[in-house]
Amino acid sequence: MIQVDGLSKIYRVAEKQPGFAGTLRHFLRRRTRDVVAVQDVSFQIEPGEMVGFLGANGAGKTTTLKMLCGLIHPSSGRVQVGGFSPQRRQAEFLRRITLVMGQKQQLLWDLPPMDSLRVNAAVYGIPDGVARRRISELADLLELGEELTRPVRKLSLGQRMKAELLAALLHEPEVLFLDEPTLGLDVNAQARVRKFLAEYNRRTGATVLLTSHYMADITALCPRVLLIHQGRLFHDGPLEALAEQLAPEREVRLELESPVAPDALEGLGRLEQLEGCDVRLLVPRDQLTAVVAQLLDRFPVRDLDVTDPPIEELIGGLFRQGRV
Amino acid sequence: MRIFGLNRRIIRVLLGSQYAHMLEYRAEIALWALSGVLPFIMLSIWSGSDARSGLGLDGVALDRYFLSAYLVRQFSVVWVVYAFEEDALLGRLSPYLLQPLHPLWRYVAAHLGEQLTRLPFAALIAVVFFAVQPQAFWLPSLGGFLLAWLATWMAFAIAFLFQSLIATLCFWSEKASALERLQFIPFVFLSGLLAPLTAFPPAVRAWAQWTPFPYLIDFPARVLAGQPVDLIAGFGAQLAWIAVLLPLVLLLWRAGVRRYSAMGA
Amino acid sequence: MGRYWRTLRRFWSTALAVQLEYQANVLIELLAVAMSLSGSLFLLSLFYGPDQTLGGWSWAQALMVQGLYTVFDGMASTWLRPNLGAIVTHVREGTLDFVLLKPIDSQFWLSLRTLSPAGLPEIGLGLALLAWGSLQAGVVLTLPTLLMVLVMLLAGGLILYSLWFLIAATSIWFVKTWNATEVLRALLASGRYPLNAYPPALRLLFTVVLPVAFLTTVPAQVLLGAAGAPMLLAGLGLAVVFFAAARSFWLFALRFYTSASS
Structure with a gap:
């Protein structure tokens, strides 16, 4: 489902001294420096797999995830997701994937989630009847009820995250990219999100790539983990092997x-x-x-x-x- | 010695840090200075209009008036209500309330720091103006300049107190900044930013004199432009407005803080 | 295409729902518009000295220009400010990623996501003022003039949108462009008065560089039967050029965003 070959991303960062004089000097003679965010990463993920993506902050996890979605163009290497090249961001490709970011939300703050869901249904071209059926199915799985008709700003963090997941999965994507989906949630809410993701994967056979700071997320969901450090991949295999190696x-x-x-x-x-x-x-x-x-x-x-x-x-x- | 929790050291540190903070936003502040060009647009219309003769500002006096209006506006812009609203919303207000310093001083320092950052940009615009209109060039006398400076600072004080009054209403209502928007409209038309007060029909002018607006732009701008102006009446009115607003702000602030802490928000 | 229509309907019905959450805003907006318009009319009246003309335009004709300006200002509050102002927020909070991952054109989404009905009364007042001014100025409305005015209004709207979008799109590089749109707004205020009221240098500026003239003065001239075909074509041409510039600038900005953002 996902094929990554020799993927690298190098940023050119402008170097600027602080203060007004620094700005002026920077304007006259730009000095740049290359920062390697991801270097020569290769892996393959089969359809239906749930893979955990580990690494310290700044290790290159989010950059890799964004390259897989097509939000960032690779400096070199090849990425294929479901047979598509993500960076072209074709509508056909976008309909098959979804990205959930724990710290960011797509739901409209002042409106109930239902309104945002209706917008997404139109954007993804899902007929109303189908959308209604999927919403009620997913809401059952997520244990969401009247929360869907309450303004987002009045929901708790856990309820909001569940609604975000619903919005992200309405178009039944085949590939789920989840960046810290349980960030900041309390233990109960984390457990519910985990249970939901496992169930969703079992029912739909979707491929899941998940990053998390909470080891428990990974242990509960992902038999296989990728560990990335300073932009390089150096563990790809079962979690037990990594856990023993690490701890x-x-x-x-x-x-x-x-x-x-x-x-x-x-x-x-x-x-x-x-x-x-x-x-x-x-x-x-x-x-x-x-x-x-x-x-x-x-x-x-x-x-x-x-x-x-x-x-x-x-x-x-x-x-x-x-x-x- | 402390006045409202201030002493020399606090003043120095507060101003220094706020100036450094504002320097970080110099690009925005430059754009802001540029977005104040309205007086120049109005000047170009007034110059070609046949109503100009009624202004009592002939020759280069009109150019000087509008440049002065621009400069006075640049150094009396107030945005305390927006900063306050953001601080209250993001929960930054509670720690400020615990410090032995009236939080309003923090905003005063921020405004002064911002004015200092704005100074070079405003000067640049003045230079460009004189390059286009060299015949309008003038240098006020030292005494005149100091008086204009004082008048501008008094105008800033009135505007600041007025907006602080609106900001304290944030303790009671979320709609307080809408009030600011509403008061801004009469300010634009009655302050002298778009037309010198001498352009108004006598009745409107007499009525406008009873609002604080003419003392925010028209009066300081005339002092700066070297126009004949009744200094005693002008400064008197400015002082009177400060004397009315200052106790009101302090009273309302105290009541607001009491309400804020009672709500435990 | 059907998907875009359906999306648009959903966009705007959710926008209305948001507004209904804040009813008091509509009242405040109405009051602000009424105050602002009466202030502008008062100011305009000051320009009319003994000769009763402003750059060769009579009071009634200048009212038409004011009316057109009010219409465009209302359009900016209803449509441009709420949408294009949100681009900065999207970039700052990183939610632009969500927009880019939707299988729909990102410029379409960002430009039409919401509507603020609070600005509609201003459009209504502007149209009323335009109608009143036209009546007083003795405008005879024929079908061809009506069509031409509509085309010019569309062209003006497109020019305004493109200018605004161009500035808003720079937020990909400079996160805080709020002040840049304020500069644009300040310069647009020059459209309150007929072009001829300005000195020649500014006239050139307002026709070519920042074509405010095509928003207010030219449509008024069309109604008064004073604008020739070259002026109309120039307006249309500028609208196309500005829109194409906005579109290609956005594509360029996106290329930058996807290759440089982290």
């Missing part, structure tokens, strides 16, 4: 009934922090169950929590370890 250890936080001595925790992973009753341990993944069992067995545990470090930290840690 061979998990963090265990303990709250004990009474303080313990550091040597009492010997052999139970790497001790990160010990402050009175609060303990933080890093435990290799494969020993996790054993260690947790021992901990519960040996100590008076009041509370226990196992977490993955945030994705940014994981990726950062990976690069610090020099494994690139």
Whole structure:
């Protein structure tokens, strides 16, 4: 469905000193500098796949996503989406894709989502009857009801995001590009959006490419992930492989009934922090169950929590370890 | 010593930072200075009109009047209501209210910084004007210039207080900036920006004298252009308007803040 | 084509719905227009000294020009300002991407997305003033003049739209062009008065560079039977040239946007 070969994007950035004199000098003699946003990225995505797209801020995720939509023209390389070349932005191509951006909204602020949906139906040339049927189906899936007839400004962030998804999917696109679709949502709303995306993919067989800051989005939805760093692709494969590579250890936080001595925790992973009753341990993944069992067995545990470090930290840690 | 929470250091820092901030917007401010060309369009019409003789401004006096009107306008433009509305909307107002400095001073400093940024552009337009109309060139005497400066600042003070009054109404109604739009219309026609007040029929003129508008453009412009003008009456009227507006603004502001904090918005 | 019509109907019905959310705006707008028009008429009356003429135009004829100006000003508030003003917001907030991903012409979307009915009374008042002025000036309306005036009004509308769109499209490079449209508006105000009231240099400027003359003076001359065929053709030609310029400039801006934006 998506084929990317040797994709690169280089921006020419003007260099300007601050202040009025700098502006004047810039005007007289432009100095530019090339910034490589994406370099020689290649991958293929089959129809119906759900692929997670990971990378730190500024790694080139959004640039790649926009090149796949045709919003940015590549400096070199070849992109094909559904047999089309995105940068020509033919109407036929645009009808098959959709882009959802977590921080930006297409719904009209002062009107109920329904009005924006009717506009989209006309723009995509969807007959009214069909549009009505699709809206009610998608609204059921998204658990949206009378929210569709309330002005967007009066909706909560979660309701607004669901309405955005509805607006983006009204024309039944075959390819979904989702840029941080759960950004800023609370845990419940995130879970509902995730459930919806999985269900949508199952029902329609649409191809999904998704970026997210929340590891949970990726773990729940994407069996395969692409990891991009400083514009280069360096992991393409199952999530487990990446997770083990990125975070061979998990963090265990303990709250004990009474303080313990550091040597009492010997052999139970790497001790990160010990402050009175609060303990933080890093435990290799494969020993996790054993260690947790021992901990519960040996100590008076009041509370226990196992977490993955945030994705940014994981990726950062990976690069610090020099494994690139 | 502090007056309304101000001391020398605060003034210096406030003006310095606002000037730096406004320099970032110099392109917009240049365009803004350019968008004030209306007096010149009106000048070109008045010059060729046969009603010109009734103005009492012959020869180059008319050119000088309209250039002065342009300059006075450039240094008495006020936009506090828009800045205030945006700050209130984006929630920037609450932290300002907690500081031991009256928030209006912040806007005063922003306006002064903007005027300083505008100065070179306004001067450039004046140079172009004299290049086109060399016979109109004049330099006011030092005394005349200082008086004109004072009159322009008084005009700025009146406009600022008047708009602040409207801005404080934002505490009560979302439609406050529409009021600004409505008051701007009589300002344009009655201030002397489009026609010197001597062009008006006597009845209209006598009536206009009782509004603040003529003291915003016509009076300072005449002082700057070196026209014979009743200085005592002009400055007196400006002072009177400031004396009326200042306590009103302060009172309304206090009531507005009380309402704002009561609403917990 | 049918899809474009249906889209347009949807655009405007949603625009009306937005306006109904803010009814008070209509009243304020009405008041502002009434005040502004009476101020303009008062100002115009000041120009009429002992000779009762302004650049060779009688009071009634000048009223026609004022009426036409009011019509175009109303058109700007109804159509141009709400649509083209939003381009800046689209660029600043990054929502232009959504527009570009719609299977519909982006210039069509950006130019016709909304309508602000609050400006309609101004168009009505302008037309009324034009009719009154024409009556007083003794205009005899024949079918050919009516057609010619309509064509000239269309050409004028197209010129105004293209100028405005050209400036609004520069927001792809300079995010804040709000002030640039203010400069345009200030210069357009010169269309309130007949072209002949200006000195020769400005007349040239307002005919060729910033063709305000074709918005107000020329249509009034057509009604008065004082404009010849060359003037009409020049107006039409300018309209086509300006529209083509706006269109190609937009395509150029989009090429820049897609190759340089991040």
